Amino acid sequence: MAKTLREVAEKAQAVSLVTVTIDGREVRVPEGVTILEACRMEGIHVPTLCYLEGLSAWGGCRICMVEVEGQPNLVASCVTPVREGMKIWTSSKKVREARKTNLELLLSNHPLDCQLCDRNGSCELQELAYQFGVREIRFQGERKVYEVDQSSPSVKRDPNRCILCGRCVRTCREIQTVCAIDFANRGFDTVISPSLGLPLGESVCVNCGQCILACPTGALSEVSHVEMVWEAINDPEKFVILQTAPAIRVSIGEPFGLPPGTVTTGKMVAAFRRLGFDRVFDTNFAADLTIIEEGHEFIARLKQGGKLPLITSCSPGWIKFMEHFYPELMENVSTCKSPQQMFGAVAKTYYAQKLGIDPKDMVVVSIMPCTAKKFECQRDEMCASGFRDVDFSLTTREAARMLKEKGIDLKEMPEEDFDDPLGISTGAAAVFGATGGVMEAALRSVYEILTGKTLERLDFYSVRGMDGVKEATVDINGMEVHVAVAHGLGNARKVLDQVKAGRSKYHFIEIMACPGGCIGGGGQPIPTNLEIRMKRIEAIYQVDRSLPLRKSHENPAVQRLYEEFLGEPNGERAHHLLHTHYVPRERM
Amino acid sequence: MFYRAHVLVEMTSSSVALGAAQVKEQLEREIARAGLGNEVKVLETGSFGAALPSPFVVVYPDNVIYAPVSVRDVRRIVEEHLLKGRVVRELLFAGERGGGVATFIPPSPLKKEKRVVLRNSGLIDPLNIEEYIARDGYLALAKVLTEMTPEEVIEVVKRSGLQGRGGAGFPTGLKWEFTRKAEGEEKYIVCNADEGEPGTFKDRLILEGDPHSVLEAMAIAGYAVGANQGYIYVRAEYPQSIRHLEVAIAQAKERGLLGERILGTSFSFDVKIRRGAGAYVCGEETALLESIEGKRGEPRVKPPYPPQKGLWGKPTVINNVETLANIPPIILNGPDWFRSIGTPTCPGTKVFTLTGNVNNLGLVEVPMGITLRELVFEIGGGIRGGHGLKLVQTGGPSGGTMTPDLLDVPMAFDTLPRYNSALGSGALTVIDDTHCIVDIVKNFAEFFLHESCGKCTPCRVGGKRIVDILERISAGAGSPEDLEKLRYLGQHMKATAFCGLGQAAPNPLLRCLEFFREEFEVHVREKCCPQGVCTMRPKPQPKKTVRV
């Protein structure tokens, strides 16, 4: 896997430096870095398309070409290491023309209908064409025309807009280790194709949407629920309830120009209220509920010698991954539904009763950072109440688009509160949005429930941050409880293989399909990269710190829900509504 | 058993394509029918060099060559020659018909010929290791293993000045040295027998006619660089080569010339065959490695080069078949002997394959430095049908374009680049002046479009746009700007493509645009094809949607 800039910098400490000349300026850079990395370290911009930080370099798009004195051909800076004495020109006439021509060639096999495209405004191809001043396509010729693949519940593939940069393929392979898609055919006929040439919906794709984040163009996007949601909102017969996931409040500002990491909870609530939802609730309420259920499940397994380690279940991408690749660990996975589904199940039973509404007239819409949630809400298992727990699931991007369509500028909104009672939540629920958050929230509650003591230090720093696999040991009543946290399915594999081989010491494992957790989910605003992920994570902990209640079992609304409706945690009704089961799936 | 006569049948892919297998069967049947089964033995042999029409049959020890032979001719050869001892004159090889009895090698049928890599082709039964051994086969390996250190072997190869015959002409000794010096326990020798360059079939004839020479060389290379495993990557189009290699490997192993502890020394070396599956780009060395690794044949990022990181990430030598076939004679005869052949800066011989519109098709091995005129007009017997010469494409579409003004340039790796040309694989495709330059250039471009791996933009899309423009021109819809666009795209592709395929693909286009400017201009200005080849009628483009 390619180095992140941070690793490059670390390497710089360890290895010797070489002197190169970039655009006439002599600089010293670490030996072994690529020309592109050297340029970026020196603050020199070189455009790229197929290169993406964190993935192996590919060298196919030929946009990052630079001139190296003494070499007859231009070289691709993203795959060429620097050499002592190299003289590099990054914007000579030859270089600029070559880059522009490659853009033109890509565009000559492209629909050129940005107005009809999901990525209009956030497309790297469009942006580069603008920057390079492409005003005509000199090289016209046959264009490939493909069917759009709408078979997946989550990811729409439009090969017509694909520029074959391979970023999706490498993301799926290197970060997620799912390998649902790869190049097929060759030459001008080359395409990105799911397993065995089948539609994506029939493949091992786990719907995580990370490939969408990686895609520079509109070739990959979410399957949209926007029209259905508008229809529900406009239908006077329907009572439309919204829930917003923990990770949305720290990212939805971005499409409106707010810097990454801005907390927008109050403005977000106000904005969605104005969009026409009858109630604006918080998935965080259900996250607290999840902790109660999952915490008790863990305590029960711990006490009664049940299957350990217990593995969290709130990431539907991870769940499908498990069903395909680790069905032997099925019993380790918590039976708890994800917060999205728990919310729906509670809304269409408890809340519908409370309001005296027929659940068939109730529509539950979620706004999620996640594309896998679209798949999850359509799973057969997800209608314990007799109705779909959740009817429609929008990504952050779709939600922002709806606001813009209605002319709502999030920045200008007043601060408002979520509706009662499904809008009340704690800091423990807030941290669900970041990797390690579910674990941290669970530990806060499990500790107190098991020991009966108040936890003094609520912050479990060792499970936070962007390291791929994190671990911690917590002393609970003299027992050492070992926990691990993995985010990104490639990292998850490392932990799961240990469990499978019987070499794991862990009691409790949190797994999130998306790098960084849900703040880096496949439905989040584009761009989503390492830097932005870290800013969103910071914001998540800021939300946690700002809340008066920071432990799930202290959530009064959740307590009331048990008293009035559910009974005991993990009790019969809770089990019926809030838990689910899994199915083994084809492995390849 | 003693046989009074041997009948050698040429068994190569091209001769089989012309019925050699049936000729052999018929010979065996007729010999048995004539009761000669205990006296005369039928053997297979490799190719014999240029100017022999396939399939040919040699009767030994009479040194009589019949060529070409069809199934119908067999009975007469058996009844007249083998039974009654009378040569069948009408069936003799045309070049020798006057003299009556053809002379078997030596002397060779061609005066300019100098056989180093083809030293055994046509002379021995490739399926019988004894015949190879009888002609000093595996002696070089024995010498290397018992008398020389690996460093000495590399030194000899370096001093010989041998340059890779796969097209790029990289010094073989240096490549071996890099690989020897690279860190790593495991190393590999890979023989590139993908031979996809149109017009090239020399490697096939070496493998079919003398497979042991390549195996021996691979073992020597293995000893020199410290590798114990070799792979031969043979294209799927060459089933006959694969068959001969399989037999040769088995025989060599049986005699302890491959496998564990070769010739009782501590050196072990094994060779395995890997088959291609129809992809020209897999001739590019790193794409070839990808293919052996069971992946799509997409070229790798270089550096690292194969001597540092090759097959499965291990240091690897990749050499062409012809390069390797030079190794045993160099070891036996010494570097100075090799340097005495060819030119001072480009020693040795080169196998050329004559294809296209020449009178004599086939291959010939001659010293480096020979001129195109000698090759085409003396050895090749001139242009077919008395037509004029338009151009000779050397080294296949990715090589060089030699126009009639360059006929006297000496052919070598270092000379041709001075004329924006390249020796490449040694393919010579002669094109006569009845052909249209737009059509020819389009044919080259279509080849690259068909063979592009699709990884990089300039080759995948640029290559397609070049074909699109050429199609437009040949359909009478071209404009003068299209010529400038072609030139621009060609240069762009050269400068920005990822691998050698895309970088070399525009070579013929660029050269022809210059040299045949007028002919191109007539196409776009007057919408007319002087040779009457282009249709000059636009064809409708069907639109279809594909599901992927």
Next chain:
Amino acid sequence: MNTPFVYQDIEEILSRYEKEETPLLCILEDIQEKWGYLPRDVLGYVARRLGIPSSTVYGVATFYAFLEVRPVGKYVIRVCKSTPCHVRGATDVLEALKRELGIREGETTKDGKFTLEVTSCLGVCGVAPAMMVNDVTYGNLTEERIREILALYRE
């Protein structure tokens, strides 16, 4: 294709390469040799057995010109279109084949006997124009010779 018998045959092919590193291409070639093409189920089976993602297996199977992922005729005719054959009449050969078989390139005859494809140099340019029928090469093609050759396969 789902009969256990077929999978036994695939197992037999897989067992040939047990000791080989990265034998995917070899296995696909052998399977193709036996069944003429690579059925989707078989590709999936091979992927599972080798522990290679099926998307990767499909990518390999569609990269190489000699591997087919769609059913083809009993005999695949590959006509060489490279320059040495082109300048000796490869276009006429292709046209003659199209006429004789009544199909265009890339198509298969209705009786499932012949598939017509164009290919790059077969390495027998000494007898150009040339073609391959499955793994047998034919050279010095004329319209008459094409008819003779087709007759061999038609019976």
